[in-house]
Amino acid sequence: MRSLLFAPAGRADLVAKLPRSRPDAAIIDLEDAVPPAHKEDARSALASLVGDLLADAPGLATYVRVNAPGTSWFPDDVEALPAGLAGIVVPKLEHPEQLTEVSDALVGAGRDGLAVIAGLETARGILDVRDLLGGPVTAAYFGAEDYIADLGGVRSAGAQEVLYARSRVALACRVAGVLALDQVVVDIHDADAFRADAARGRALGYRGKLCIHPSQVALAREAFTPSHEEVAAARELLAEAEGAAADGRGAIVVAGAMVDEPMLRTARDVVARAGDGST
Amino acid sequence: MRSLLFAPAGRADLVAKLPRSRPDAAIIDLEDAVPPAHKEDARSALASLVGDLLADAPGLATYVRVNAPGTSWFPDDVEALPAGLAGIVVPKLEHPEQLTEVSDALVGAGRDGLAVIAGLETARGILDVRDLLGGPVTAAYFGAEDYIADLGGVRSAGAQEVLYARSRVALACRVAGVLALDQVVVDIHDADAFRADAARGRALGYRGKLCIHPSQVALAREAFTPSHEEVAAARELLAEAEGAAADGRGAIVVAGAMVDEPMLRTARDVVARAGDGST
Amino acid sequence: MRSLLFAPAGRADLVAKLPRSRPDAAIIDLEDAVPPAHKEDARSALASLVGDLLADAPGLATYVRVNAPGTSWFPDDVEALPAGLAGIVVPKLEHPEQLTEVSDALVGAGRDGLAVIAGLETARGILDVRDLLGGPVTAAYFGAEDYIADLGGVRSAGAQEVLYARSRVALACRVAGVLALDQVVVDIHDADAFRADAARGRALGYRGKLCIHPSQVALAREAFTPSHEEVAAARELLAEAEGAAADGRGAIVVAGAMVDEPMLRTARDVVARAGDGST
Numbered sequence: 001m002r003s004l005l006f007a008p009a010g011r012a013d014l015v016a017k018l019p020r021s022r023p024d025a026a027i028i029d030l031e032d033a034v035p036p037a038h039k040e041d042a043r044s045a046l047a048s049l050v051g052d053l054l055a056d057a058p059g060l061a062t063y064v065r066v067n068a069p070g071t072s073w074f075p076d077d078v079e080a081l082p083a084g085l086a087g088i089v090v091p092k093l094e095h096p097e098q099l100t101e102v103s104d105a106l107v108g109a110g111r112d113g114l115a116v117i118a119g120l121e122t123a124r125g126i127l128d129v130r131d132l133l134g135g136p137v138t139a140a141y142f143g144a145e146d147y148i149a150d151l152g153g154v155r156s157a158g159a160q161e162v163l164y165a166r167s168r169v170a171l172a173c174r175v176a177g178v179l180a181l182d183q184v185v186v187d188i189h190d191a192d193a194f195r196a197d198a199a200r201g202r203a204l205g206y207r208g209k210l211c212i213h214p215s216q217v218a219l220a221r222e223a224f225t226p227s228h229e230e231v232a233a234a235r236e237l238l239a240e241a242e243g244a245a246a247d248g249r250g251a252i253v254v255a256g257a258m259v260d261e262p263m264l265r266t267a268r269d270v271v272a273r274a275g276d277g278s279t
Numbered sequence: 280m281r282s283l284l285f286a287p288a289g290r291a292d293l294v295a296k297l298p299r300s301r302p303d304a305a306i307i308d309l310e311d312a313v314p315p316a317h318k319e320d321a322r323s324a325l326a327s328l329v330g331d332l333l334a335d336a337p338g339l340a341t342y343v344r345v346n347a348p349g350t351s352w353f354p355d356d357v358e359a360l361p362a363g364l365a366g367i368v369v370p371k372l373e374h375p376e377q378l379t380e381v382s383d384a385l386v387g388a389g390r391d392g393l394a395v396i397a398g399l400e401t402a403r404g405i406l407d408v409r410d411l412l413g414g415p416v417t418a419a420y421f422g423a424e425d426y427i428a429d430l431g432g433v434r435s436a437g438a439q440e441v442l443y444a445r446s447r448v449a450l451a452c453r454v455a456g457v458l459a460l461d462q463v464v465v466d467i468h469d470a471d472a473f474r475a476d477a478a479r480g481r482a483l484g485y486r487g488k489l490c491i492h493p494s495q496v497a498l499a500r501e502a503f504t505p506s507h508e509e510v511a512a513a514r515e516l517l518a519e520a521e522g523a524a525a526d527g528r529g530a531i532v533v534a535g536a537m538v539d540e541p542m543l544r545t546a547r548d549v550v551a552r553a554g555d556g557s558t
Numbered sequence: 559m560r561s562l563l564f565a566p567a568g569r570a571d572l573v574a575k576l577p578r579s580r581p582d583a584a585i586i587d588l589e590d591a592v593p594p595a596h597k598e599d600a601r602s603a604l605a606s607l608v609g610d611l612l613a614d615a616p617g618l619a620t621y622v623r624v625n626a627p628g629t630s631w632f633p634d635d636v637e638a639l640p641a642g643l644a645g646i647v648v649p650k651l652e653h654p655e656q657l658t659e660v661s662d663a664l665v666g667a668g669r670d671g672l673a674v675i676a677g678l679e680t681a682r683g684i685l686d687v688r689d690l691l692g693g694p695v696t697a698a699y700f701g702a703e704d705y706i707a708d709l710g711g712v713r714s715a716g717a718q719e720v721l722y723a724r725s726r727v728a729l730a731c732r733v734a735g736v737l738a739l740d741q742v743v744v745d746i747h748d749a750d751a752f753r754a755d756a757a758r759g760r761a762l763g764y765r766g767k768l769c770i771h772p773s774q775v776a777l778a779r780e781a782f783t784p785s786h787e788e789v790a791a792a793r794e795l796l797a798e799a800e801g802a803a804a805d806g807r808g809a810i811v812v813a814g815a816m817v818d819e820p821m822l823r824t825a826r827d828v829v830a831r832a833g834d835g836s837t
Contacts, residue, residue: 032540035524121541123453127409130685149541151453151484152548161482164446167722174681174709186542203719205709245593261590262679262707263744269710311819314803400820402732406688428820430732430763431827440761443725465821 008033087115198223287312366394378414477502566591645673657693756781
């Protein structure tokens with residue numbers, strides 16, 4: 001899941017175009033992209049939206065982002081989930097009890113097989129992140145815009161204002177065994193800003209990125225797939241190390257750097273990710 | 280509280296000048312700015328200092344920074360608090376029990392109506408920040424100089440060495456519903472350094488800054504008040520969104536950025552802060 | 559302990575050269591620098607390696623890095639510890655129970671007088687760092703390479719991807735009263751990169767650095783020893799402050815900066831460290 005592309009449930013035209021950019025997953029949004037006055041209409045249209053989408057792109061991993069647990073919309077959103085989905089996205093997770101609330105709602109709707117992607121994007125959600133990655137959660141995203149809005153801060157180019165929270169989420173995800181998905185880039189016309197932000201996210205341990213425009217999908221795929229150069233360098237490193245181990249040399253130097261077990265583990269990870277199906 | 284200006288209790292001349300730069304609050308310091316040998320004298324002079332100050336500037340929100348709980352000076356400092364204060368500043372808060380100690384001391388002195396600004400500026404205070412924002416605390420500041428001195432680190436221009444602690448305090452304040460006040464800038468002649476540091480603090484969610492020189496007050500007020508451009512942009516965004524909502528469009532694009540609920544919340548916050556009394 | 563130099567236990571030539579660069583401590587590594595197939599041989603050679611080293615450099619504080627608790631090698635590594643060591647380095651500490659495991663193994667081997675340097679270098683170790691600095695631990699290092707390999711992230715020049723974890727470890731060490739040792743720099747030919755990284759580590763409160771090449775030892779010593787300029791400036795500041803205190807002035811300005819208690823504490827620390835044996 002290197003790229004997850006959003007479309008608002010209220011925009012059938014954008015939903016229909018979701019498969020074109022070949023994202024790893026598609027997310028139809030009932031939450032922030034749908035104004036309160038249109039929540040009911042968007043929910044009513046969901047079944048036919050998803051039906052048409054999956055008829056057009058049968059293999060596409062499709063998620064619905066429901067409104068947050070605790071809102072009046074949440075129970076009806078879950079009841080309205082159509083067949084064929086890969087999972088749901090639950091935004092603004094804040095309290096451990098909400099994990100049970102989500103599980104119970106899914107069971108109640110007969111949909112307990114669905115994967116759950118948790119949204120961590122409020123001050124409380126970041127503070128208590130460690131307690132929010134259990135139960136049905138299989139992946140989680142860090143929502144920088146919502147988080148900074150909740151804090152009353154300001155987003156900036158280098159994203160220093162979210163380094164603490166973004167690092168905290170990646171670490172908690174790793175310990176919980178949950179896939180970490182990186183923040184949105186709101187300026188949809190600035191590919192360089194997206195690449196720079198995705199590189200920072202990958203450095204922190206994120207495995208993919210939420211996308212809000214089709215043009216971001218290819219950028220995300222590229223950013224979270226090791227490059228040919230990285231894969232070649234990793235393969236060379238592993239070959240050198242095998243040779244050194246066979247000769248009984250423990251410490252080897254490649255390109256000026258001491259090579260030891262952590263570097264080898266990263267190299268194996270790079271090679272493994274190169275092989276998991278690129279475009 | 281965008282600007283809080285300090286003056287040492289031992290410097291009657293500086294205390295008398297506090298109102299001139301029109302800070303949102305004035306703090307008369309019995310702690311770090313008063314050497315041990317002069318603590319008693321400074322405390323004795325407090326009542327007349329505050330009396331003169333409030334006679335000259337009756338509307339000025341005035342605080343006294345007492346010595347830390349646990350020092351031999353703390354109980355007498357609280358007993359000596361004069362009438363007319365808005366509150367006290369309690370430095371180097373470290374243990375949750377100290378919240379009770381502060382409350383009890385205020386009750387004992389018949390001053391339990393006073394607001395309490397907590398100072399978080401030691402390694403332990405930062406580690407346990409989450410447990411230190413209850414009881415009588417209504418605001419808290421992050422003290423970078425004391426914190427780094429306690430760690431045995433080094434302060435630097437970009438303030439990377441405090442990004443973790445400064446982010447941690449802002450987040451804990453938000454969750455506790457406590458106003459977050461940003462670190463001092465010690466170089467009182469470098470307005471650009473102050474502006475840059477205040478912008479970083481505002482990005483992290485701080486609402487105002489401690490000032491140690493009158494020239495910093497206007498800089499703090501400017502940094503923590505949304506600019507005319509920000510307010511105009513926020514108003515435009517909200518108008519666009521209202522139009523889009525009326526038309527049933529959920530997702531709109533303004534200046535290349537997807538606009539959704541978090542951006543609207545930030546825009547509303549900017550407009551609200553613009554109106555809360557500038558200059 | 560400003561510089562701790564590693565050599566792989568499998569490289570008798572490198573171990574013999576450890577004293578030449580005059581590190582504050584030497585670490586003979588049984589862990590990451592020794593491939594699994596050579597663990598037994600390396601352990602068997604340990605007693606004579608250490609014996610020869612200490613015969614050559616009797617005053618050298620010498621540590622052995624054993625394999626992590628929980629591996630099959632750990633108990634035998636501890637049993638094989640030769641006489642004359644200053645302590646052991648325990649890598650990849652993750653669970654509080656491992657503190658007991660380490661203590662018990664040392665007692666069992668009759669070596670409970672040895673100092674223990676804990677390695678914090680996994681996602682779980684960083685998350686739970688606060689619970690891992692008790693028992694026999696007297697110092698701890700942050701292992702950036704292993705940590706980022708465990709997270710699945712990417713190391714970069716500015717080290718932003720580890721700022722959260724590196725800050726977290728330094729803070730926890732300070733509160734636990736444990737000496738904090740900074741991350742390795744893997745590019746052994748780039749002195750400027752080492753200096754920049756060491757300066758960042760010192761700013762965060764670290765007191766020394768792990769070195770993986772003799773050329774890094776002098777760089778570490780220099781980075782973690784206050785410079786002549788720093789010491790002179792600190793002495794001047796303290797003299798000014800003494801004068802001001804004698805005159806009853808609380809707040810003084812030196813070089814454009816307000817001087818108060820935290821700055822004086824840092825100055826005293828600088829002067830103290832200058833005197834603890836340079837070159």
